Amino acid sequence: MSHTIDPASTPAETAAGRLRSGAVGRAGRPPVRRPPGAAAADLWHAVPWTLPALILIFGVVLFPAGYMIFNSTRKISVAGVDHGSVGFDNYATVLARPELPGILVNTLVWVVSVVVITVVISLALAQFLNKNFPGRQWVRMAILVPWAASVVMTTTVFVYGLDPFYGIINKFLVDVHILAEPFGFTKEPVPAFLSSVAIAVFVSLPFTTYTLLAGLAGIPGDMLEAAKMDGAGAVRTYFGVTLPNLRNAIALASLINIINVFNSLPILKLMTGSIPGYKADTTTTYVFKLLQGEQRIDLSSALSVINFLIVLVVVALYLWIVKPMKDVS
Amino acid sequence: MTAPAPTLVAPVQPQSPKRRHSQRRFTGRVIGRMIAGLIIALIFVIPYLIMLIGSFKSRFNILTVPPTYFPTQWHPENYLTMWSTPETPLPENLISTIVISVFATALVLLVCVPAAYYTARFRFPGRGVFLFLVIVTQMLQPTVLATGLFKEMVALGLNDTWLAMILINAAFNLAFAIWIMHNFFAGVPKEVDEAAQLDGAGKWTVLFRVQLPLVWPGIVTAIIYTFVASWNEFAASLVILSTDANQPLSVALTKFVGQYDAAWQYVFAVSVVAIIPVVVLFMLIEKRLVGGLTQGSVK
Numbered sequence: 331m332s333h334t335i336d337p338a339s340t341p342a343e344t345a346a347g348r349l350r351s352g353a354v355g356r357a358g359r360p361p362v363r364r365p366p367g368a369a370a371a372d373l374w375h376a377v378p379w380t381l382p383a384l385i386l387i388f389g390v391v392l393f394p395a396g397y398m399i400f401n402s403t404r405k406i407s408v409a410g411v412d413h414g415s416v417g418f419d420n421y422a423t424v425l426a427r428p429e430l431p432g433i434l435v436n437t438l439v440w441v442v443s444v445v446v447i448t449v450v451i452s453l454a455l456a457q458f459l460n461k462n463f464p465g466r467q468w469v470r471m472a473i474l475v476p477w478a479a480s481v482v483m484t485t486t487v488f489v490y491g492l493d494p495f496y497g498i499i500n501k502f503l504v505d506v507h508i509l510a511e512p513f514g515f516t517k518e519p520v521p522a523f524l525s526s527v528a529i530a531v532f533v534s535l536p537f538t539t540y541t542l543l544a545g546l547a548g549i550p551g552d553m554l555e556a557a558k559m560d561g562a563g564a565v566r567t568y569f570g571v572t573l574p575n576l577r578n579a580i581a582l583a584s585l586i587n588i589i590n591v592f593n594s595l596p597i598l599k600l601m602t603g604s605i606p607g608y609k610a611d612t613t614t615t616y617v618f619k620l621l622q623g624e625q626r627i628d629l630s631s632a633l634s635v636i637n638f639l640i641v642l643v644v645v646a647l648y649l650w651i652v653k654p655m656k657d658v659s
Numbered sequence: 660m661t662a663p664a665p666t667l668v669a670p671v672q673p674q675s676p677k678r679r680h681s682q683r684r685f686t687g688r689v690i691g692r693m694i695a696g697l698i699i700a701l702i703f704v705i706p707y708l709i710m711l712i713g714s715f716k717s718r719f720n721i722l723t724v725p726p727t728y729f730p731t732q733w734h735p736e737n738y739l740t741m742w743s744t745p746e747t748p749l750p751e752n753l754i755s756t757i758v759i760s761v762f763a764t765a766l767v768l769l770v771c772v773p774a775a776y777y778t779a780r781f782r783f784p785g786r787g788v789f790l791f792l793v794i795v796t797q798m799l800q801p802t803v804l805a806t807g808l809f810k811e812m813v814a815l816g817l818n819d820t821w822l823a824m825i826l827i828n829a830a831f832n833l834a835f836a837i838w839i840m841h842n843f844f845a846g847v848p849k850e851v852d853e854a855a856q857l858d859g860a861g862k863w864t865v866l867f868r869v870q871l872p873l874v875w876p877g878i879v880t881a882i883i884y885t886f887v888a889s890w891n892e893f894a895a896s897l898v899i900l901s902t903d904a905n906q907p908l909s910v911a912l913t914k915f916v917g918q919y920d921a922a923w924q925y926v927f928a929v930s931v932v933a934i935i936p937v938v939v940l941f942m943l944i945e946k947r948l949v950g951g952l953t954q955g956s957v958k
Contacts, residue, residue: 378773382773382774387796472701472703482910483933486926497726595893603916627809
């Protein structure tokens with residue numbers, strides 16, 4: 331972890347842009363005795379360094395967001411021809427779809443269950459991996475694997491393994507007498523959805539555990555020592571000292587997970603995609619069904635805009651709770 | 660970020676401070692932890708072991724009812740025959756994955772090194788706004804904007820091209836890269852720059868000659884992270900790349916799933932080939948991964 335080293339500031343000003351002056355300085359406040367027009371010059375000198383990044387952000391992130399909002403108010407034929415504005419009709423159409431209430435419930439269950447289960451398991455995993463034992467580094471490396479591997483590829487193993495006929499996970503569950511006979515996990519909406527929750531937890535654990543481990547590493551050892559001195563037991567120390575100090579790490583991991591899980595497409599697409607109907611869909615998988623199955627760009631744009639607004643609310647929470655900008659100024 | 664030897668090792672009998680080995684003694688507690696660690700490690704790699712073992716089964720063997728845990732006969736030639744499977748042109752899919760990931764990573768590097776350096780070193784009007792945009796971008800993913808990206812690429816005539824996916828992967832990974840490099844640049848003492856500037860070096864010279872050798876761990880982290888994320892990207896590729904040969908492996912493999920007699924052995928063999936390099940890359944930057952994602956907020 332690199333800490334921002336801000337040595338005592340010197341008024342070193344180069345012709346273009348001035349060196350960062352001290353961590354206490356507030357962004358945007360001009361220092362004393364700066365000639366008029368210096369701010370404009372600073373901005374001008376920053377252009378070649380930051381413009382390419384800005385072009386990418388505007389062209390490939392912000393513009394498509396705006397374009398999507400625009401398209402959500404148009405009537406667009408299956409062939410992609412724009413037939414003019416229809417106001418908010420697409421929103422009304424999407425929201426009036428009979429399958430939508432179920433999809434919204436699914437989305438809520440999906441996000442809440444995956445994130446809560448992930449964070450709880452990760453807290454235990456991080457606590458364990460924070461202890462010293464030979465081979466700990468190997469365990470950390472093993473946990474990294476699902477993070478690096480493609481979620482599509484990871485999910486294919488489960489689609490195959492949970493098959494009631496040739497699936498190897500089914501066979502294992504029967505062999506250890508958890509199941510009496512192979513079960514069609516991927517054949518009915520509810521079991522397929524619940525299995526997908528388990529897979530989503532599995533692929534979310536690495537990032538979450540690593541984030542919480544970083545949080546644990548940041549808790550001062552003497553704080554835990556002091557708790558022990560005061561005669562606090564392991565449980566008391568954990569809930570009284572460790573957990574409160576992990577607050578920021580938990581908030582961060584939860585918010586990033588909420589966005590990732592909400593946006594997750596491949597797991598449900600592969601696990602439940604062959605089941606007819608919308609009983610195992612979230613708003614994200616539904617967008618792709620509207621876009622690719624029904625070829626309705628206007629409707630999928632309207633639903634995507636709703637999804638986008640939900641994501642923005644989470645981003646706002648992230649900015650408010652985690653305060654990632656606090657190191658910036 | 661390296662977890663230091665934790666100080667909260669469970670209450671042990673007072674040790675003699677002279678013996679450094681005493682910590683390493685295989686007490687019952689430590690052995691218990693090692694066993695628990697082994698079980699946890701196994702749980703995390705078992706899906707990939709199933710993949711690896713399955714990739715050696717014959718097509719008949721992998722669809723046998725009831726299944727066998729291990730191949731009745733090992734078929735390493737799957738790794739050669741898979742390239743001509745009829746479901747999807749796998750050689751083209753692999754090339755597509757490589758081209759998109761390599762160029763997206765190169766673009767990220769080109770765009771992010773100057774931005775990260777400048778925002779870490781200099782103040783200018785709009786710097787806060789720029790970094791705010793970067794943070795917001797980091798929280799967005801192609802999935803939620805896929806519909807807009809698709810229409811944009813159609814309008815630009817870039818639909819179904821590698822270029823579209825290179826731009827998309829670069830744009831959505833730029834935030835991580837800028838952050839991790841920004842942190843590294845900010846960690847280099849300013850005097851280093853000043854000394855070089857006194858010698859008459861311009862800002863670009865300082866960046867390339869003086870800074871880059873000092874911050875390379877941050878750059879390597881950004882390169883690997885972007886490469887792996889582009890390698891695994893799925894949602895945008897799914898809607899934008901419609902031609903079989905243009906699709907990356909992540910999209911191509913979905914075509915096997917749901918088939919009556921899917922060639923799982925090929926799905927797994929391709930996956931093994933595609934997963935091993937990115938896992939190795941991720942392990943190289945394991946210690947620094949969280950730093951770029953959390954912007955120091957869990958310190």
